[in-house]
Amino acid sequence: MKKRSVLDNIIYILVGFVLFNIIWFVCAELLQLKALPLPLDVYSGFGKALDNDIAGHLSASLSRVCIGLIISLMIAVLLGMSMGYNKKVNRLLGPLLYFTYPIPKLALLPIVMILFGVGESSKIIIIVLIIVFQLILSIRDAVLGIPKDDYGVLISLKASNIDRMRHITFPAILPEILSSLRVSLGIAMSALFFTETFGTDKGLGFYITDSWMRLDYIQMYFGIFTLSLAGFFIFLVLDIVESYTCKWKKL
Template sequence: MVTKKRFSHLIRLIGVLLGMNLIWYLLYLLIDHTILPSPLDVYVSLFHLEGQEVATHIGYSLSRVFVGVILALIIGMLIGILMGCSALWNKLLDPVIYLTYPIPKIALLPVVMLFFGLGESSKILMVMLILVFQIIISVRDGVKAIPQNTYDVLSSIGAGRVQKFWHVTLPGALSVILSTIRISLGTALSVLFFTEIYGTEYGMGYFIMDAWLRMDYKEMYAGILLFSLVGFVLFLLVDLCEHKFMKWRKSV
């Protein structure tokens, strides 16, 4: 049953991919200009890219996303759990989150670059800023939503604070994190693209913009496809983590 469901999902993905390429080809015929090459030309250009160079660009982008996500998880979980477990800390920090969360994080890019330079730190920090506020809010709400009687059951069998945290609070926080990361990942990659335009010669953002400046549109679109593939793989990894660690969700 599970295999059949996965096969059906794969068929739908392939169908959507073919449909998107068909629309792309029709637009290519309609526009009839070098700014939009045909899908076939772009795929040919994609397979002719230098493997080592592309791997380097992808590696830099992935490392920035990975470090930014890890930092956001650490900070977001600590603050979110603290706010969810303590009414005092929630009262103190809630106004701060409420006022800073709506700020468009991409607008902070010039400020971050002024303080942290054009190197790796500013790029990682921007990815972290995109994720951390949503993780804080999701973890706090997830912890606060845990019914009190869940803790009472553990208390009745003699469980201490550490056992309650490990078996109830932490799973309650983790249950919302993967969904939050999935939602925020696309925005984080978009911001990463902008940060990679400045102060670096590595990363998919730089690769795409360099091809655009050279008016090599086939390579530019090939880079966009690769960057999209990176996002798709990261999305699949989140699904894999959810399948492995949140198996109880299947029954919900």
């Protein structure tokens, strides 16, 4: 059954990739624009992309996103669980969270760059600001949504708070955490592209913008494709993590 499921997922991904390329091919043939090359023309630019150090740009972008995800997750688990477990903490941080959450985080980019410079720190901070608020809210609501009766057995056995978190809380909120990470990932990749157009010569955002400025549309599209592929693989990793850590959901 597990092999069958993996095969179905591979077929599902391949069908989506083929359909995407068919739509792309049809649009390119109909419009006949230099700014919209055929898929095969873009894929044939792989060799030139390697010469342009696309691997180095990909590594820089993945590093920033992964560090941002890890920092956001650590902050969100700490604050979200504190707010979910403690009403006083929730009353204290709740209004601040609701006030700051709707603020467009990209609008804070000039402030972040002034305070932290145009280097790596500002790029990672923006990614964290975009992801962390949604994660905090999701974790807090997930903790609050756990029925009190679920803790009954452990309470009767006089289990410690750590045991309650390990056996009840974490398994219950993990699906919500992973779902929030998926939603946030797309926004984070968009923010990454924007931040990489400032103060750096490494990253897929820089690669795409640089190719566009040089009217090298083949490499521009190859950079976009690579950025999309990076986001897809992180998304896939989250799916794999969920399949192994949330097996109980399939019961």
